[in-house]
Structure formats: C-alpha cells, structure tokens
Amino acid sequence: MAGRANSIVAARALGLLAAMFLSMFSAMTVLATDEVRAEPIRGAGSTFAAPVIARWAHLYGQVRADGGDFVSPDWTVDYELVGSLAGLMRLEQPELDFAASDVPVTPEELERRGHRQFPFVLGGIAVVVNLDGVKVGELRLPGAALADIYLGRVTKWNDPALTAANPGLTLPDLPIAPVYRKDGSGSTFALTEYLSAASPEWRERLGAATLIAWPVGTGAEGTQDLIRAVQATKGAIAYAEFGQVARTSMPFVALENASGRFVAPGPEGFQAAIDSVDWSQTRDFHATLANRPGEAAYPITAATFAIVPSRRSRARIDRVHDFFRLAFDQGGRDARALGYVPLPASLVERIKQYWTEEQNTRG
Template sequence: MAAAFALVAAALVAPARAEPIRGSESTFAFPIIAAWSDGFLRDRADGGDFVSNDAGVDYEPVGSLGGIMRLGQPEIDFAASDAPLSPAETSKRGLAQFPIVLGGIAPVVNLDGIAPGRLKLTGGVLADIYLGRIDRWNHSAILELNPDLALPDLQIGVVHRSDGSGSTLTWTRFLSRTSPEWRQQVGADTLVAWPRGAGAKGSSGMIEAVQRTKGAIGYAEFGQVQRSGLVFAQVRNHAGAFVTPGPEAFAATARAVRWDPAQDFHADPGEVDAAGAYPLTAATFILMHKRDRSEGRTLRTLYFLTYALDKGSKEAAALGYVPLPEDLAGAVKDYWRASLPGGAGL
C-alpha cells in the first residue's frame, strides 16, 4: 500500500500536480459525485499527503450514454453510467466496470393535494400513460389503484429524457417487463422513440419540466425528486406489492442481486422479484480503461473512489443514495487489484 500511495504522491507533486481527475458522468449520479469531490478535497487538506488542494475531480454530467462515449477521449479518466455494459462489450473495449453507489428512479408528478408516496401506479398504467392510452388523471385505471385519493380531471403531461440516459434504460426496462404493448412498440434502451410527450435533458431538466406543468409526469433519481418537493409515487413490484421508493427499499433490492466480478458486476437490480424489492432500483457503475491510461492516473482515480467507498457513506445517505454493502465494496476493491494498472498495490 505504501508503494502505491507513494506513486500517487509522485504523480501529484510533479509539475502537473494540479491536474484534476476527469470524469464524464450520468446525471443520476451527479449530486453524489459532486459531494464526494468536495469531501475528497477536504479530506486531503486535513491529511495533506497525496493530493494538492486544487487537484479535485472535474466532471461533466452528460448522461450515461454520453459519459461512456466520452471515455474514449484521452483526457477522461472515468465514466459513470447507470446503464452497465455487457461483459462482452467491456472486454471488447478493454474496460473495467464496477458499481460505486446505489439508488432508484421514482415516478414524479405535479399534482396538488397529493402527499409524496401516496399515489400508487403500476408498470402497466405507466406504460399506457406513456403510450397515450391513458391521458387524464381521473382515468378509471388510475382511480381503481387509488380509491382514497381525489384525482383531478386533468390532462397528463408526459415528460421523458431527450438524452441517452441510464435512467431511461431503467424506466423502459420496467415498462417492457410489465407491458407487452410497450415491449413490442417501444422496447428498452438508453434512447428510445417515445410515442408522446416532451423531452427534457438531464435529471434536473426532467424535474424542472415537471415543475412547470400541472398534471405532468416524469421519472428521475429519487434523491433529486425528494429535494425538489414534487410528489413521487409508489410502484407495484414484480411480486405484486406496492413499494415506496427510498433508501431502505433500494438497499433491500441490492442485497438480493448477484454481483459477479467475473462478469464485470453486470447486473440489473430491476429484475429482483422479492416481496420488498423496488423495481426501479438502479446502480451507478464506474468504467475505467484497463490499458490506455497511465498507472499514476489510474491510481489517482482509484484513490478518489476509495474515499467514496470508505468515507462517502454519509454523503450518499444524505442525498438519498445507498452506499454499497460492505461485502460488495470489498469485492469491488479486490476487482481493482486484479484488473487495473497499479491496483495490486492498493
């Protein structure tokens, strides 16, 4: 470990010691990456040995698809994505891939008089809303799920992501699993041909668009939805139970996932069918080059990610995310040692 940290120190006290770690991120993970970057600098300022105070993390929230595409640029050290690549794809591109934080996507609506977490929706109803088959909030299919709520005779304004997004992949996978019509007509991907609605760029753009329009519906990372003050809905899971989005539900879902380092941790938490599972649970994955970055640059990035795993739990929880379980965090570090240049010295 001392040798590895010495290499990091040497890389950072050289003439380019103020050079930041550069990442291209999903908008889902943008708030926690930003918080970790600030915490990392504070932590290094207190300890003072390895990272200069102005050599933090330079990140750009461009969506999961954009983040992966920009990883090909020589100045980018890592990408964060909520849409993991298959093991075949990571092998083809020479990339390492591993989870760094957990969270979830919540349906978000702009409705007066409804408390957050009271509205109940199913994948089939959500699919019919996005297909245009259900276009008013007092439709019988919605009223049947919510007999105790006074839902208005109000047009539903559909909002979707316009950029390539892991949030969209999580959302459309759920709709495809629960609606044969959605599966056949639209399918699941980071970008799809939306049947209706207005496009919004990024999670913040999604929330702003929903906030502007009474009766609107969209989907976004739960912590950002919660901080926006907008109404979020319960969702019926694959076991038939309605589950409220939140850290406890995300954590319970993640514990049921089989995370396999040999498959570059490729997994979809949305497939879990346990009784308490939340079907729109998601993980943010980090992707890094195995061969095309120097050992010093790789170790700098891993040192930041070590901070995230070891000391960033409170920041993650405060923002509505879920830190990796201890055993999964340990498996990720073992994967670094086996897969990345200099990782064996961590």
C-alpha cells in the same frame, strides 16, 4: 589540410550527436512531465450520480490536504454532467479518466474496448407528478398503467386503470402530460427496463434503452429541466433520480413491484432490491436491478457504474481507484444524506479485489 578536414567532419558529427541527444532528452522530459504533471481526475456522464460525486470530490480534497491550506490539482475531481450515454462516448477522449453510467456495460463490450467497470453508488428513479391534493407516496401506479401513459393509451388522470388502483383517492378529470428525458440518460434506461418488465407491448415496441423514440410527451434536456417542466405543468408526470426529487418536495408515487406490492422509493426499497442480487455470479458486476423479486423491493432501483479505460497509465488508473476507495471508506454518510444507498461492505470488498486482479493483470 587533410587533418583540418577530418577535424571539421568530426566536429560536425559531434554537433549532430549532441543535437540528437538534446532532442531525445527534450522528448523524454516532455513524456516524464506529462506523466507526473498535477491534474484533476477527469470524469463525465451520469446526472443521477452527479450530486454524490460532487460531495465526494469535496471530501477527497479535504482528506488529501490533511488539514493544510495547500490543495494539489491531483486531489480534485473535474466532473461533467452530460448523461450516461454522452459520458461513455467521451471515454474515447484521451484526457478522460472515467465515465459514470447508470447502465452497466456488457462484459463483452468492456473486453472489446479494453475497459473495466464497477458500481459505486445505489439509488432509484422516482416517478413524480404535479397533481393538487396528492401527497408524497399516496398515488399508486401499476407498471402496466405507467407504460400505457407513455404509450398514449391512458390520457386522463381519472382513467379506470388509475382509479382502480387508488380506491381511496379522488383523481381529477385532467389530461396527463408526460415528460421524458430527450438526451441519452441512464434514468431513461432504468425506467424503460421497468416498463419492459411490466408491459409486453412496451417490451416488443420500444424495449429498454438510454434513448428511445417516445410515442407521446414533451422532452427535457437533463434532470433539472425535466423537474422544472413538471413543476410548471398541472397534470404532468415524469421520472428522475430520487435524491434530487426528494429535495424538491414534489410528490412521487408508489410503484407496483414484481411481487404485486406498491412500494415508494427510498433507501429501504433500494436496499431490498440490491440484497436480491448475488454479485458473486456476475461478470464485471453486470446485473439487472429493475423489478427485482421481494415484497419490499422498489422496482426502479439503479446503480451507477464507473467505467475506466484499462489502457491508461497505471498512475492514472490508480488515482481513480484512490478517489473511489476513499468514497467507499468515508463517504457513506454523504451518500445517505443525498438519498443514495452506499454499497454493502461485502460488495466493496469484492470491488477492491477486482482492482487488485486488474493490477496483477497489468503487471
């Protein structure tokens, strides 16, 4: 009897061990599957950069397929156009691989949250108007006058502050209808950075932010709604990413820069602004691009940054880097076709070194 009892105990022990082993094996299998499962690269944020991200995502799939018919989910990019602020907020979600923001995150905040960032495309914010008889780039706006429009001080298009800057242009006796982004937007940050530099009152009352309490005007959700609002309203004025504005044929204005010159948005003005930045003196590529010095510099130049959580798995971070590496190496033509400016080669090399340093830190 004793022998039989011992046999039963031993059998139960073996059964328990087997169950424990199977449970551990199943858990390890789930973890391994989660690590290697084919999934899209997931990003969210900037509407400013959305067109070029979409074009690069198509290019990425084509290059990685290498002429074949099979396209793995690993070679796709799932990007949500939610605005810079919402993109940064969603970065706390574990399934997101990167956020795209037109506002660089401070090095201190990056360190606190365990994130890294780098710029990936350059462009600018155009100020657009709906005025009959005004051609593209013909209307000139001083920064202080633009601030006064959004402060509610300048309310008519034939206001002396505007006619003085446009002596050869007949401006109508028409109310100005300001339109702004009511969602958290990097475009709003870029505009308000410029207004803060041009107007002491704006700087003291409102400052620069992705989301502000606008004194006057009508709010629009996202770039497309903003553009539609301007197109539907005579006398309207607003701001949006240059490439998207250029594709609508809406007239945009020339803005006064730090050197007192009126410059229309475009690749030359964006490049001049970027060239004035010494990126070697920045930390985590944090730099202000508004109202840069130089006669040719466009004053609302902007860069879009990828913010990547460094606490994700190395495989996920490397996939994000792989996508942007291909964009840097082969996506310049696409960026230019959409009205952006590709990063200078020297800046791209600095970013790739930044990635290498991160990899070495992670081991």
